[in-house]
Amino acid sequence: MDLLEPIIKIAVVLGALLTASAIVVLFDRKFSAYIQNRYGPNRVGPGGWMQSIADVVKLVMKEDIVPKAANRFVHDLAPMISITVALTTFAVIPFGDTIPLFGKEYNLIIADVNVGILYILAMTGMGVYGLTLAGWSSNNKYSLFGGLRSSAQLISYELSMGLSLIGVIMIAGTLQIDDIVRSQTGYWFGWIPQWNVISQPIGFITFFVASFAETNRLPFDLPEAEPELVGGYHTEYSGMKFGLFFLSEYANMIVSSALITALFLGGWHLPFAETWGLDPLVLALLKIGAFMFKMFIIISFYVVIRWTLPRFRYDQLMNLGWKVMLPVSIANVLATGVVMLWLTR
Amino acid sequence: MLTYTDFLLAMPLFSLTVTVLLIIATEAARVGRARFSQFLAITGLLVTSLLAGLNLRESGVAFQGMIATDAASSYLTILLSLAGIVTALVARPYFEHRDAHRGEFYILLLFAIIGMVLMASANDLITLFLGIELMSFCLYVLAGFERTKDKQNESALKYFLLGAFASAFLLYGIALIYGSVGSTNLDAIARAYAGISNQPLFLLGTAMLIVGLGFKVAAVPFHMWAPDVYEGAPTVVTGFMATAGKSAAFAALAIVMIRTFDIGGSTTADVLALLAAASMVLGNVVAIAQTNLKRMLAYSSVAHAGYLLAGVAAGTAEGFAGVFLYLTAYTVTTLGAFAVIGWHERTNDEGTSLDDYVGLSQHQPVIAAVMALYMFSLTGIPPFAGFIGKYYVFMAAVRADLTWLAIVGVLTSAVSAFYYLRVIVMMYFRERDGEHIPLPRIPVMIALGITAALVIVVGVLPSTVLQLFMPAM
Amino acid sequence: MTLEQLMFYGLGAVGIGSGLLVVTRRNPVMSALSLVLNFFCLAGLYLTLNAQFIAVIQIIVYAGAIMVLFLFVIMLLNLRDERALSDRLSARKIIGAGLAFGLLLQVLYILMSAADGFPQKDEALAVSTGTVEVIGVQLFTTFLFPFEITSLLLTAAIVGAVLLAKKKLD
Numbered sequence: 001m002d003l004l005e006p007i008i009k010i011a012v013v014l015g016a017l018l019t020a021s022a023i024v025v026l027f028d029r030k031f032s033a034y035i036q037n038r039y040g041p042n043r044v045g046p047g048g049w050m051q052s053i054a055d056v057v058k059l060v061m062k063e064d065i066v067p068k069a070a071n072r073f074v075h076d077l078a079p080m081i082s083i084t085v086a087l088t089t090f091a092v093i094p095f096g097d098t099i100p101l102f103g104k105e106y107n108l109i110i111a112d113v114n115v116g117i118l119y120i121l122a123m124t125g126m127g128v129y130g131l132t133l134a135g136w137s138s139n140n141k142y143s144l145f146g147g148l149r150s151s152a153q154l155i156s157y158e159l160s161m162g163l164s165l166i167g168v169i170m171i172a173g174t175l176q177i178d179d180i181v182r183s184q185t186g187y188w189f190g191w192i193p194q195w196n197v198i199s200q201p202i203g204f205i206t207f208f209v210a211s212f213a214e215t216n217r218l219p220f221d222l223p224e225a226e227p228e229l230v231g232g233y234h235t236e237y238s239g240m241k242f243g244l245f246f247l248s249e250y251a252n253m254i255v256s257s258a259l260i261t262a263l264f265l266g267g268w269h270l271p272f273a274e275t276w277g278l279d280p281l282v283l284a285l286l287k288i289g290a291f292m293f294k295m296f297i298i299i300s301f302y303v304v305i306r307w308t309l310p311r312f313r314y315d316q317l318m319n320l321g322w323k324v325m326l327p328v329s330i331a332n333v334l335a336t337g338v339v340m341l342w343l344t345r
Numbered sequence: 346m347l348t349y350t351d352f353l354l355a356m357p358l359f360s361l362t363v364t365v366l367l368i369i370a371t372e373a374a375r376v377g378r379a380r381f382s383q384f385l386a387i388t389g390l391l392v393t394s395l396l397a398g399l400n401l402r403e404s405g406v407a408f409q410g411m412i413a414t415d416a417a418s419s420y421l422t423i424l425l426s427l428a429g430i431v432t433a434l435v436a437r438p439y440f441e442h443r444d445a446h447r448g449e450f451y452i453l454l455l456f457a458i459i460g461m462v463l464m465a466s467a468n469d470l471i472t473l474f475l476g477i478e479l480m481s482f483c484l485y486v487l488a489g490f491e492r493t494k495d496k497q498n499e500s501a502l503k504y505f506l507l508g509a510f511a512s513a514f515l516l517y518g519i520a521l522i523y524g525s526v527g528s529t530n531l532d533a534i535a536r537a538y539a540g541i542s543n544q545p546l547f548l549l550g551t552a553m554l555i556v557g558l559g560f561k562v563a564a565v566p567f568h569m570w571a572p573d574v575y576e577g578a579p580t581v582v583t584g585f586m587a588t589a590g591k592s593a594a595f596a597a598l599a600i601v602m603i604r605t606f607d608i609g610g611s612t613t614a615d616v617l618a619l620l621a622a623a624s625m626v627l628g629n630v631v632a633i634a635q636t637n638l639k640r641m642l643a644y645s646s647v648a649h650a651g652y653l654l655a656g657v658a659a660g661t662a663e664g665f666a667g668v669f670l671y672l673t674a675y676t677v678t679t680l681g682a683f684a685v686i687g688w689h690e691r692t693n694d695e696g697t698s699l700d701d702y703v704g705l706s707q708h709q710p711v712i713a714a715v716m717a718l719y720m721f722s723l724t725g726i727p728p729f730a731g732f733i734g735k736y737y738v739f740m741a742a743v744r745a746d747l748t749w750l751a752i753v754g755v756l757t758s759a760v761s762a763f764y765y766l767r768v769i770v771m772m773y774f775r776e777r778d779g780e781h782i783p784l785p786r787i788p789v790m791i792a793l794g795i796t797a798a799l800v801i802v803v804g805v806l807p808s809t810v811l812q813l814f815m816p817a818m
Numbered sequence: 819m820t821l822e823q824l825m826f827y828g829l830g831a832v833g834i835g836s837g838l839l840v841v842t843r844r845n846p847v848m849s850a851l852s853l854v855l856n857f858f859c860l861a862g863l864y865l866t867l868n869a870q871f872i873a874v875i876q877i878i879v880y881a882g883a884i885m886v887l888f889l890f891v892i893m894l895l896n897l898r899d900e901r902a903l904s905d906r907l908s909a910r911k912i913i914g915a916g917l918a919f920g921l922l923l924q925v926l927y928i929l930m931s932a933a934d935g936f937p938q939k940d941e942a943l944a945v946s947t948g949t950v951e952v953i954g955v956q957l958f959t960t961f962l963f964p965f966e967i968t969s970l971l972l973t974a975a976i977v978g979a980v981l982l983a984k985k986k987l988d
Contacts, residue, residue: 409959449981482978486982
């Protein structure tokens with residue numbers, strides 16, 4: 001068995017993911033500053049671009065404080081769960097077409113699992129434990145509230161998240177994410193790319209909203225709502241353990257934007273690129289670029305939303321999840337089924 | 346492929362499902378009050394029994410062998426619907442008296458009946474398990490229906506925890522049987538039975554199945570929950586689960602043990618016979634010491650589980666017929682007895698003790714007479730229904746070389762006469778000094794009329810009833 | 819020892835160990851976490867049997883949803899270490915434990931003695947029946963009826979839960 005290929009892939013993806021997280025943190029801060037008409041980080045390095053590195057160094061050097069009444073074991077376990085879940089989810093997402101290197105075609109995906117979508121849902125489900133346990137083990141009421149809120153929120157939105165994907169799965173007829181990306185090849189009327197965002201607009205919107213909730217981004221950041229809960233589930237965390245939560249949050253954001261890209265925005269497809277007659281290697285690299293560009297658009301959207309919408313109240317959050325998102329995504333499944341039946345009649 | 350016949354054979358199930366969904370819809374839309382739900386439930390149950398009646402002479406398997414409809418299952422559907430109707434009739438006065446009349450009662454009642462009908466017509470262990478769970482879920486909640494009362498909460502929680510425990514045994518048993526047969530379909534198991542009946546794995550599965558079902562029928566030694574749950578639950582619910590719940594569980598037991606396994610004369614039959622003897626002895630002896638009528642009937646129901654198990658242990662077609670006949674007798678009698686207790690019970694849960702019935706015949710002679718009728722029937726005195734049931738069950742046991750079991754049955758029946766007849770003595774031969782209780786409302790009267798009439802009809806015309814579910818006999 | 823056997827014994831050992839932890843931990847949160855670990859081992863065992871769908875569903879449903887709700891409730895009730903249950907040792911408990919142990923020995927004996935009769939794992943069959951497609955087709959043809967009954971079961975459970983838990987009944 002050739003173990004080298006997956007190991008190299010894992011190393012590359014992991015490195016890229018961590019670097020990207022650092023960049024996204026900075027981008028978030030810079031873009032937020034731009035929206036609020038401030039400068040943002042501008043001291044470390046040219047134009048403040050080294051800020052993230054300085055932050056990491058600071059967090060590593062900081063003392064790790066564990067409250068006396070905390071449950072030590074669980075307190076240590078929680079950030080590990082969070083970061084593991086955030087980093088392993090990327091394994092099933094294809095970030096490019098096959099790439100020809102050294103005379104061999106390589107798949108740009110770590111594990112092409114045939115239940116890929118279910119794997120992602122299972123992993124996001126596991127992510128709850130990190131937050132919930134962090135909240136409980138700190139033995140602090142604000143942390144506990146944050147943990148409780150996160151488990152309620154994630155469970156409520158996981159349902160509509162899963163259901164909004166059913167339409168995509170029905171169209172593609174597979175749970176393998178690579179195959180779903182490939183099913184988005186081709187054009188309607190010769191010029192509209194067959195991306196799922198066009199055939200599944202409602203599924204796209206519900207999935208997008210649910211992914212905000214799953215990543216705890218505003219307007220769904222109740223688990224860490226600063227004005228009410230100090231810092232939410234990670235109030236009692238310091239040093240690199242806090243850093244891990246922070247990192248996993250941004251890694252989650254990257255993963256979910258990658259997922260949205262792969263499932264709805266045609267993944268690494270670059271419209272009409274096949275007709276330009278490029279060298280296969282250049283084309284493959286261009287497709288990776290297309291994938292990253294689409295991800296970048298989604299991430300920018302995350303940041304814009306953060307400074308556009310106010311935070312939901314807890315009951316509004318639950319109402320939206322159970323009384324709007326869930327029925328809409330179920331109706332979407334039904335509508336998709338009816339249309340498919342009608343088309344294949 | 347599904348055909349028209351599939352749906353025809355499952356018609357009673359469909360009518361029940363449509364009814365329950367209709368009630369949920371009207372409750373959610375607040376179209377009518379709880380009494381409208383009651384009306385819908387009774388109508389739905391009447392339609393169901395009518396449809397089941399049309400199916401009495403049909404037989405066949407439906408939905409890829411998941412359910413089997415025949416005379417016995419259709420007959421039991423009618424019996425269960427009847428139990429549902431009587432319960433629904435009695436429920437309204439009972440709960441209105443306590444300011445707890447809500448439409449959810451009928452929703453859960455009908456769901457429970459769906460589960461029971463599934464158990465009676467199961468042709469696959471998966472359907473059987475789902476039926477048992479559907480019934481049990483509803484009964485757990487119904488046992489604690491008035492949720493502000495501590496006693497009912499205790500009853501519901503006890504029932505739920507122990508019931509879940511029993512379900513785990515049942516499921517493990519099903520898994521082991523599946524492991525040794527390779528199928529959960531009862532027909533397939535029946536075909537394979539001769540070859541595997543002595544396999545340890547299969548026997549272990551059977552044992553687990555007996556534990557799980559033994560709990561549902563409250564047979565000794567799986568009876569510990571029954572007295573507390575029966576006493577704590579609202580009386581109408583107790584009546585329903587003591588009769589319909591037991592009927593469905595025994596139907597399932599009879600279908601699996603007699604029709605599928607053909608246990609006659611095997612070790613499994615010996616085990617069941619032992620359980621039967623233990624239930625008869627313990628149920629009847631402990632019942633003597635009870636002063637609360639609900640608790641007394643709980644132990645009596647343990648004893649009746651023993652008599653019924655004797656029919657199952659016989660393992661013959663006669664035993665099968667005996668079980669069904671006994672179930673009919675037991676259901677109509679006990680339902681009626683609980684209807685009387687429910688009427689006599691005060692809102693503060695008093696009025697169920699034996700002393701409260703002193704001299705009842707003096708100011709409510711009709712009700713006292715009806716209650717006496719039920720007690721005679723439960724004792725097994727001819728010509729009432731209870732006698733016929735016992736006669737058929739014991740006869741089946743004797744013919745299957747279980748004479749000792751029949752003797753135990755007859756002896757313990759004699760013991761049971763003591764506590765059943767004590768109720769009659771209390772009502773008729775003592776002076777009344779308690780409060781005056783007004784006559785029951787019309788629906789309760791109707792329920793009492795139906796059950797009392799059936800106690801006599803089944804007792805006088807057993808062969809007609811037998812013809813219904815055993816056309817061949 | 820093949821890799822498959824190694825996986826089986828490893829996962830089995832961790833599974834049994836975590837199962838024991840579930841019942842011996844005094845802290846309910848730790849019990850719940852041990853149960854999650856147990857579910858993961860079970861999912862791993864399903865994977866060795868080529869039942870990928872069941873494995874993932876095991877994680878999504880049990881570890882991801884049900885156990886989170888368990889934790890939620892434990893935290894909401896703010897349960898602390900449970901001492902009352904374990905400190906007293908009565909005759910009743912000893913007898914109960916003895917009987918349970920006896921049952922365990924019986925089951926083990928039977929399973930051991932029946933081991934030769936077990937059908938051997940059929941690799942090709944396992945691969946072909948464990949996929950999502952096959953399970954989906956089975957669910958909507960042969961097992962359509964139980965599938966629908968399950969929906970009734972859930973509806974009944976919802977009605978019951980609402981009835982028991984609703985703050986104010988009209």
